[in-house]
Amino acid sequence: MQNAEIASHFDELADLLEIQGANPFRVRAYRTASRTILDCSESIASLADDIAKLRELPGIGEDLAKKIQTLVQTGAIPQLEELRQQIPRGVLEMMRIPGLGPKKAAVLFHELKIHSLEDLKKAAEADQIAGLKGFGKKTQETILKGMELAQSAAQRVYLIDAKEAADAVISDLRKIEGIGEVCAAGSVRRRKETCADVDILAVASNSEAAMDMLAKHRLVEMVIARGETKQSVRLFKGLQLDLRVVPAESFGAALQYFTGSKEHNVSLRRRAQEMGLKLNEWGLFRDEEMVAGETEEEVYEALGLAWIPPELRENRGEIADAEQGALPKLIELNELRGDLHMHTTASDGAASIDAMAEAAKTRGLEYIAITDHSKRVSMANGLDGPRLRAHWKEIEAARKRVKGIEIFKGVECDILEDATLDLPDDVLAEADWVIAVLHYGLNQPRDQIMKRLISAIESPHVDAIGHPTGRLIGKRKGADIDFEVFLKAAADHGKMLEINAHPQRLDLDDVQAAAAKGLGIPIVIDTDAHNTAGLEMMEFGVYQARRAGLTASDVANTKSLKDFKRLLNR
DNA sequence: GCCGTTTTCGGCCCGACTGTTTTCAGTCG
Numbered sequence: 399m400q401n402a403e404i405a406s407h408f409d410e411l412a413d414l415l416e417i418q419g420a421n422p423f424r425v426r427a428y429r430t431a432s433r434t435i436l437d438c439s440e441s442i443a444s445l446a447d448d449i450a451k452l453r454e455l456p457g458i459g460e461d462l463a464k465k466i467q468t469l470v471q472t473g474a475i476p477q478l479e480e481l482r483q484q485i486p487r488g489v490l491e492m493m494r495i496p497g498l499g500p501k502k503a504a505v506l507f508h509e510l511k512i513h514s515l516e517d518l519k520k521a522a523e524a525d526q527i528a529g530l531k532g533f534g535k536k537t538q539e540t541i542l543k544g545m546e547l548a549q550s551a552a553q554r555v556y557l558i559d560a561k562e563a564a565d566a567v568i569s570d571l572r573k574i575e576g577i578g579e580v581c582a583a584g585s586v587r588r589r590k591e592t593c594a595d596v597d598i599l600a601v602a603s604n605s606e607a608a609m610d611m612l613a614k615h616r617l618v619e620m621v622i623a624r625g626e627t628k629q630s631v632r633l634f635k636g637l638q639l640d641l642r643v644v645p646a647e648s649f650g651a652a653l654q655y656f657t658g659s660k661e662h663n664v665s666l667r668r669r670a671q672e673m674g675l676k677l678n679e680w681g682l683f684r685d686e687e688m689v690a691g692e693t694e695e696e697v698y699e700a701l702g703l704a705w706i707p708p709e710l711r712e713n714r715g716e717i718a719d720a721e722q723g724a725l726p727k728l729i730e731l732n733e734l735r736g737d738l739h740m741h742t743t744a745s746d747g748a749a750s751i752d753a754m755a756e757a758a759k760t761r762g763l764e765y766i767a768i769t770d771h772s773k774r775v776s777m778a779n780g781l782d783g784p785r786l787r788a789h790w791k792e793i794e795a796a797r798k799r800v801k802g803i804e805i806f807k808g809v810e811c812d813i814l815e816d817a818t819l820d821l822p823d824d825v826l827a828e829a830d831w832v833i834a835v836l837h838y839g840l841n842q843p844r845d846q847i848m849k850r851l852i853s854a855i856e857s858p859h860v861d862a863i864g865h866p867t868g869r870l871i872g873k874r875k876g877a878d879i880d881f882e883v884f885l886k887a888a889a890d891h892g893k894m895l896e897i898n899a900h901p902q903r904l905d906l907d908d909v910q911a912a913a914a915k916g917l918g919i920p921i922v923i924d925t926d927a928h929n930t931a932g933l934e935m936m937e938f939g940v941y942q943a944r945r946a947g948l949t950a951s952d953v954a955n956t957k958s959l960k961d962f963k964r965l966l967n968r
Numbered sequence: 969g970c971c972g973t974t975t976t977c978g979g980c981c982c983g984a985c986t987g988t989t990t991t992c993a994g995t996c997g
Contacts, residue, residue, distance in 0.1 A: 423970085424969050426980080456970095459971080532987090533988085623986075625984070664981055670981090
């Protein structure tokens, strides 16, 4: 059982307990546990035999450790099964309607015996809800309006889409008279791979003007709520955007506060409390006196901490590191000198070798690898041995035309379902760079997936494993990989692992890449570009690397051409 | 349900906004 599956059991348990009206701190304990499990780079299932090991995890005590053990061993948690019997699935779905939380959902369930969104709609239309205690006409209307949203399932959008919306609104806010600092906060600023909403912070002498601009913005479908300091609007795909106007002296505190994550902030506020201080979005206070607030740096400093890059603010140990001055110097986009995964018209790319090389050069890169598909990917016009050799001849010719950038003769070679490679050894031996990948049979059982990955890692011709899990965020689960075994094999055989920068892949993810770093495995960040514009996606791979705590020295394609060639040892 | 250099009980982060209320609970982030 994978960590995500274990975590989701505890999340559901928390939801159900909340509806039941359980002690909120108990509910929180379940959510914290879920989060810990999700963030853990080790397989929780493999620890499940050892209660003491489980209890070493933060937020996991005697009770939760036993529940994890029971879940792994039997596939179920009796307490959860019981709660599922008592509270129908539809009651949880009601909580997806904005404005309906656990308390109101519970009232609807108990008082009106509402079991599903369908029941709820009928009751609202029959005017049965407005009369309930704590409900009124407005709530009834909110429910009807929110119905569609709940049915279309609260969806997160890719970082690239959220960031684009944020950048558009920010640039329009900057045009307003009297506007000061403007900045994205929240998950967009933390560069999380998907975002549920967009947070924007602004300092403005005329907050009305800023609020008006947003209300009428071309991206805005409706205004959800509007107060003096805060406005919430809905954009495309149900994406919510919150604009907050704050005083200049509180900007840093507000930026810190609204950047999150929630878990990071809880830890930080607890730390403040222990120091006899109070931290909120208005500033850091000792009694009534404001100690810090204008900049984030001074807020962290007043708490005895170095400024923490937003990408690390997930409460995964960054606060302790900041205290000890042990934060990593995170990699930056301009430190990359190569891009080792891209396609051309030889397979399913849209641009020529020359065009890709020129575009990469324009972006300041010193070397690239052209890695078209191998023959198994027939849909993408994948290359067999003879075609690949001919393609490499083309690359050699292109080298003479495009000066000032090294072009490696590469290939993205499929690892076939039977654990063999898609191209013969004598062909692969002639490559400068081989990136091996899973494309097909991602649903094979773990044993076979591992056999495939290990055999690729053991091949002397393979340099790196590309987009290792094969996941597509929000669309396709990745292969079932035993990461401990996988990473150890990569480390033992000196193979590199990729962070694929495509906004829907970002594979390895942050937790996996951090684990790889821990074993000293060199990471390559590649765009997997299929046209020249695709090279622009590199930034998203860098964000994921930063979230993993990677520095330039952890990433092989920050090396100079000479040093990278030495690393390849070909 | 977790946790401990104020320890094994009694805490557990904080404020804005909304709607339904005459002082606050619920929801949200």
